[in-house]
Amino acid sequence: MADSAQAQKLVYLVTGGCGFLGEHVVRMLLQQEPRLRELRIFDLHLGPWLEELKTGPVQVTAIQGDVTQAHEVAAAVAGAHVVIHTAGLVDVFGKASPETIHEVNVQGTKNVIEACVQTGTQFLVYTSSMEVVGPNIKGHPFYRGNEDTPYEAVHRHPYPSSKARAEQLVLEANGRKVRGGLPLVTCALRPTGIYGEGHQIMRDIYYQGLRLGGRLFRAIPASVEHGRVYVGNVAWMHVLVARELQQRPALMGGQVYFCYDKSPYKSYEDFNMEFLGPCGLRLVGTRPLLPYWLLMLLAALNALLQWLLRPLLLYAPLLNPYTLAMANTTFTVSTNKAQRHFGYEPLFSWEESRTRTIRWMQAMDSSAQ
Numbered sequence: 001m002a003d004s005a006q007a008q009k010l011v012y013l014v015t016g017g018c019g020f021l022g023e024h025v026v027r028m029l030l031q032q033e034p035r036l037r038e039l040r041i042f043d044l045h046l047g048p049w050l051e052e053l054k055t056g057p058v059q060v061t062a063i064q065g066d067v068t069q070a071h072e073v074a075a076a077v078a079g080a081h082v083v084i085h086t087a088g089l090v091d092v093f094g095k096a097s098p099e100t101i102h103e104v105n106v107q108g109t110k111n112v113i114e115a116c117v118q119t120g121t122q123f124l125v126y127t128s129s130m131e132v133v134g135p136n137i138k139g140h141p142f143y144r145g146n147e148d149t150p151y152e153a154v155h156r157h158p159y160p161s162s163k164a165r166a167e168q169l170v171l172e173a174n175g176r177k178v179r180g181g182l183p184l185v186t187c188a189l190r191p192t193g194i195y196g197e198g199h200q201i202m203r204d205i206y207y208q209g210l211r212l213g214g215r216l217f218r219a220i221p222a223s224v225e226h227g228r229v230y231v232g233n234v235a236w237m238h239v240l241v242a243r244e245l246q247q248r249p250a251l252m253g254g255q256v257y258f259c260y261d262k263s264p265y266k267s268y269e270d271f272n273m274e275f276l277g278p279c280g281l282r283l284v285g286t287r288p289l290l291p292y293w294l295l296m297l298l299a300a301l302n303a304l305l306q307w308l309l310r311p312l313l314l315y316a317p318l319l320n321p322y323t324l325a326m327a328n329t330t331f332t333v334s335t336n337k338a339q340r341h342f343g344y345e346p347l348f349s350w351e352e353s354r355t356r357t358i359r360w361m362q363a364m365d366s367s368a369q
């Protein structure tokens with residue numbers, strides 16, 4: 001008893017802890033980090049599910065706050081040993097302005113870094129994205145690449161630009177002296193497209209399929225591969241990287257790691273069908289039903305409509321020029337850097353990841369009826 005009390009000494013802070021990934025990170029930390037004494041969850045919107053966590057042995061502190069407010073961030077960070085910064089504005093549909101995306105993703109990250117420096121927090125893990133690399137605006141494929149694969153990363157869209165700038169800030173901060181004189185140790189994780197329980201886009205596509213009579217129509221050639229990774233494995237990677245960063249700062253500080261697991265390489269639509277199929281949806285067509293030029297036209301039309309309607313309502317469909325380019329450009333990762341640097345192995349097999357996601361979708365299905 002005394003031993004476990006002594007071992008439980010660390011304070012972790014998860015920003016964005018109530019988001020899709022953040023919730024999985026929070027739950028994973030509670031399951032897999034025995035040295036936790038206190039877990040602080042900082043988010044703009046706190047979820048009601050946090051209440052059930054407050055009865056366990058770890059002190060769970062929910063903090064409603066905004067990463068763009070430096071004083072709120074500093075207050076939450078003070079006294080934490082490790083910060084896992086997942087909070088971000090994930091918007092590729094034009095819901096938020098470029099300024100707001102920059103404010104949350106870049107200024108928010110600056111505030112987290114400065115809070116670590118001012119308050120003496122030594123370890124910072126940043127949730128970056130594959131998008132800091134690509135696909136680039138030229139549509140160059142990134143085929144089974146790793147962290148060292150040369151690729152021309154050129155962005156025009158506010159989301160990838162903001163993630164790339166924030167990642168750069170985090171990596172440059174590695175080695176800065178924090179209060180008390182110790183060096184800040186930082187690293188960045190770059191998930192590919194995350195899927196799993198709670199994935200909003202998968203939910204949207206499922207309901208879209210239901211509205212279309214249980215059918216989805218193939219838009220992208222099956223040969224275009226899109227990297228995907230299960231949310232439980234991304235969460236596990238965050239827990240492990242945060243732990244091992246404390247043991248191997250010289251090796252891991254300032255490094256980037258793609259998030260990967262055993263999920264198969266498929267097109268975006270074929271991959272989604274692994275879950276939507278067992279829920280009764282069908283993907284119509286072995287080839288795209290519409291020619292690509294027509295899809296581009298529709299995407300451009302959606303962008304125009306969004307702009308025209310903006311004063312009246314928010315029109316933000318899945319298809320726009322950016323999402324079309326994303327879905328239509330091969331981007332897949334093949335690396336073992338995380339395994340080499342900090343012993344990462346996926347916690348969930350592909351079969352388990354698939355089963356868990358299907359079970360979640362089926363539960364959603366019955367609760368909707």
Ligand SMILES: NC(=O)C1=CN([C@@H]2O[C@H](COP(=O)(O)OP(=O)(O)OC[C@H]3O[C@@H](n4cnc5c(N)ncnc54)[C@H](O)[C@@H]3O)[C@@H](O)[C@H]2O)C=CC1
Binds near residue numbers: 016021085088
């Ligand atoms: N969903 C995906 O496929 C991928 C996501 N990522 C990154 O993972 C992180 C988490 O993404 P998701 O869980 O998918 O998104 P999400 O939108 O579900 O979660 C983000 C969380 O951050 C919070 N947040 C937003 N603005 C905030 C602010 N100003 N102050 C405090 N909290 C704020 C939100 O309330 C939300 O709970 C993001 O940084 C994102 O860029 C990276 C690669 C892929």
Ligand SMILES: CC(C)CCC[C@@H](C)[C@H]1CC[C@H]2[C@@H]3[C@H](O)CC4=CC(=O)CC[C@]4(C)[C@H]3CC[C@]12C
Binds near residue numbers: 128131323327
């Ligand atoms: C038939 C349409 C063209 C299909 C549209 C699919 C798109 C909505 C999605 C295709 C690729 C997705 C993105 C990708 O997985 C990488 C991402 C990384 C992130 O950091 C955030 C999410 C996302 C941008 C993801 C968003 C949806 C797609 C664009």
